[in-house]
Amino acid sequence: MAETKRFTRREAVISIAAGIATAVLPTMAHSQDYPSQPVTIVVPYGPGSYMDSVIRPFAQALQKTLGQTIIVDNKGGANGVVGSQYAARAASDGYTLLVGSTTTLAANAGLFKSLPYEPLKDFTPIAGLASTSMMLMVRSDFPAHDIKGFLAHAGKQSEPLAIGYGSSSAQVALAQLSKVSGLNLMGVPYKATPQALTDLVGGQVPAAIVDVSNGIPHIQSGRLVALAISGEKRSAAAPGVPTLGEIFPGVQLVTWIGLVAPAGTPEPVLAKLGAATTEALNAPDFKRQLESLSTELDPMTAQEMRERMKRDRTQWLDLIKEAGIEPK
Numbered sequence: 001m002a003e004t005k006r007f008t009r010r011e012a013v014i015s016i017a018a019g020i021a022t023a024v025l026p027t028m029a030h031s032q033d034y035p036s037q038p039v040t041i042v043v044p045y046g047p048g049s050y051m052d053s054v055i056r057p058f059a060q061a062l063q064k065t066l067g068q069t070i071i072v073d074n075k076g077g078a079n080g081v082v083g084s085q086y087a088a089r090a091a092s093d094g095y096t097l098l099v100g101s102t103t104t105l106a107a108n109a110g111l112f113k114s115l116p117y118e119p120l121k122d123f124t125p126i127a128g129l130a131s132t133s134m135m136l137m138v139r140s141d142f143p144a145h146d147i148k149g150f151l152a153h154a155g156k157q158s159e160p161l162a163i164g165y166g167s168s169s170a171q172v173a174l175a176q177l178s179k180v181s182g183l184n185l186m187g188v189p190y191k192a193t194p195q196a197l198t199d200l201v202g203g204q205v206p207a208a209i210v211d212v213s214n215g216i217p218h219i220q221s222g223r224l225v226a227l228a229i230s231g232e233k234r235s236a237a238a239p240g241v242p243t244l245g246e247i248f249p250g251v252q253l254v255t256w257i258g259l260v261a262p263a264g265t266p267e268p269v270l271a272k273l274g275a276a277t278t279e280a281l282n283a284p285d286f287k288r289q290l291e292s293l294s295t296e297l298d299p300m301t302a303q304e305m306r307e308r309m310k311r312d313r314t315q316w317l318d319l320i321k322e323a324g325i326e327p328k
Contacts, residue, residue: 034094034269038069041259042090042098044083046076048194049166050211050295051257054130055099057289061280066272076192079111079168080104088117092264094273098123102255103168106312110320111168113327119309123260126270127277128300128308130290131256133231134173135215135241136163137200137224138207147228147247150207151181160186164200164208166193169255172316173209173230175323180248200224211255212237213293230254237294253319256298258305274302 041059045051052074059070075083080103087098098104105119117123136147144150154161163185165171171187178185190196193210200208201223216237218224226241230253234243244251259277261270280286281299290297300308 032268034272035066035068037095038071039066039094040071040073040096042083042087042096043072043074044076044080044087044098044100044104045074045167046192046194047074048214049076049192050132050213051099051101053213053293054257054290054295057286058129058280061283061286062276064283065279066276079108081108081112081116084108085116087260088122088262090262092262092266094261094265094269096262097126097273098260098262099129099257100260101169101257102312102316105258105260105309107168107172107316107320109313110317111171111325111327119313120306122263124263124265124270125300125302125305125309126259126261126273127281127302128256128258128298128305129277129281130295131254131298132211132213132295133229133235133254134170134209135212135229135238136173136177136207136209136227137197137215137218138227139200139203140223140225142206142225145225145227147242147244150227151183154181154183154185160184161207162186162188162205164188164190164196164205166190166196166210169211169253170196170209171325172319172323173253175325176230176251176253176319177209177244179323180244180251197224213295216294235294256300256308258300260305270302 041055043052043055056072059072063070075086084098084104087096090096108115144153163174165174165187174185174187188205193214196208197210197214197218199205212229212235215226219226219238226238228244229235229241230244232252232254234241
């Protein structure tokens with residue numbers, strides 16, 4: 001009969017400890033060496049979008065502070081769901097990150113019946129980066145050049161006025177405007193904001209709601225006119241454009257973006273990324289580029305960002321419900 005080896009309690013403890021060390025030591029070594037290869041930041045929207053415009057100069061700044069190549073990978077589709085799902089399923093080693101937003105990390109939970117990722121469970125916040133507002137725009141030859149005139153014109157039409165949008169934030173802003181004005185405004189969805197702006201400039205849609213950074217260049221060119229913005233205060237880039245709250249008290253909508261990593265990313269890696277991000281956000285070149293994009297610097301610590309994700313999820317679910325938007 002084969003003899004069965006009996007482990008003493010001391011031997012069992014030693015065996016377990018050895019197993020733990022075998023599992024932990026490679027992770028510690030990995031964390032100490034991080035980053036030893038290029039880091040990819042997934043942008044869940046297409047090139048030219050607000051998020052893409054902000055993250056590219058940020059990636060250049062982060063590349064210097066982290067001391068490693070940063071690759072920006074656009075994976076647009078389904079209001080940011082495609083890219084977010086991809087990042088959520090990536091290895092939790094710090095080499096694939098996601099630039100998330102109010103849309104992907106909060107609003108999408110109320111815009112989709114079934115979301116293939118859970119923002120608070122599948123991602124770990126690293127830091128908040130920037131914020132912006134939405135802007136209602138028309139062509140320069142539109143019959144009205146102010147928000148009251150726009151609403152009066154829309155109310156006289158026999159059919160609902162079509163308004164283009166290329167993000168969930170713009171969709172919610174449109175629903176808010178429709179509700180507070182009492183008008184039946186028809187949303188025309190686009191894959192991304194640049195496409196909505198292209199059709200607005202070309203006359204395919206009479207109006208569009210876009211983020212401020214994408215809208216400002218068209219104001220400067222004289223092709224489009226901004227009627228109102230959704231922020232709490234007027235934009236320094238367009239001080240002559242009133243807020244929606246000036247016409248409809250209490251109505252405002254601000255969106256933000258931040259950097260997150262797949263859940264389970266080692267703490268030392270997150271700490272390095274957090275420190276490098278803070279340094280990058282304070283880089284003079286990045287601040288100048290952000291200003292040129294008409295975007296507000298909105299730094300948040302990892303904990304502040306987590307709390308904001310929780311708070312905004314509740315707030316946006318309420319906004320979506322109040323606006324009458326049905327999950328798809």
